[in-house]
């Protein structure tokens with residue numbers, strides 16, 4: 277079997293900030309096949325941009341394994357990594373100002389990376405026209421950026437990213453600053469590229485509905501691959517119990533967000549679920565007929581009941597149901613500490 281186009285294993289990225297270590301990726305595993313159109317979702321700060329920068333050769337991982345199209349991005353010398361970035365990768369960023377030169381018109385923006393790569397003459401113009409045609413902007417090629425809408429500017433940016441024939445297209449929140457209708461038009465452009473040019477494309481988004489527009493969506497939490505959203509068929513629909521409650525309908529399709537199980541059997545349980553059941557530090561796994569239940573570990577709790585010095589009456593400070601009693605002399609009498617097993 278041939279090697280996947282992208283393979284990340286146990287990828288770690290640590291930033292040093294003012295003498296402190298900031299772990300942006302902590303053992304991320306991800307495999308993407310050639311030609312796939314993949315959405316990446318995750319909360320702000322979960323490590324999405326860090327991953328994109330590493331995949332694009334803009335930054336190096338701290339540890340782990342990362343191969344893209346046969347290149348080892350961890351071990352590659354700097355010169356080769358620069359060449360990889362220039363020749364193999366196209367970037368589309370959230371802000372169009374980062375993608376485009378404001379005083380050049382659309383076609384000149386698309387020709388610029390070719391000029392920088394030594395392409396000259398008529399071929400450069402022909403290719404730029406072809407790319408603007410692919411992104412649906414042939415009628416706008418002589419427009420300057422202020423004359424183009426936000427969505428059109430992002431489509432010019434996509435044409436710019438394609439100028440040097442990349443094999444990998446990385447888009448970091450390309451729809452972050454546009455409305456949902458414009459976002460759909462941008463997603464459609466990526467779909468066309470994926471279908472017609474078979475470019476492997478990764479799109480970072482905040483928007484879960486991206487599942488409708490891509491082949492597959494992976495979710496990142498705390499610098500790890502945590503979930504994968506799949507389009508359910510009639511067959512898998514019935515078995516949606518493994519879904520952590522995030523099943524949703526989008527037009528005719530049903531989507532389910534599944535947690536990812538890594539090779540070592542680890543899963544990343546969403547913090548909000550752990551908080552809901554007050555699971556911290558340890559948990560009990562229980563085998564049930566339905567599957568594996570994660571529940572709060574049985575624990576001993578300390579509860580306090582104050583005993584009035586004169587009357588000997590107890591005033592509850594927590595609840596009673598004591599198993600063991602410790603007596604301490606307190607200000608207003610004896611402070612008794614009761615310990616009981618939570619399961620009692």
Ligand SMILES: Nc1ncnc2c1ncn2[C@@H]1O[C@H](COP(=O)(O)OP(=O)(O)O)[C@@H](O)[C@H]1O
Pocket residue numbers: 291292293298299300318319320321322323324325326327
């Ligand atoms: N250059 C950097 N220096 C220090 N910390 C960084 C740097 N880039 C990202 N981080 C930190 O790494 C974590 C992941 O960031 P990022 O990949 O930008 O997340 P996302 O794109 O998902 O919002 C964040 O906590 C962020 O503050």
Ligand SMILES: [Mg+2]
Pocket residue numbers: 324325326448
């Ligand atoms: Mg980001």
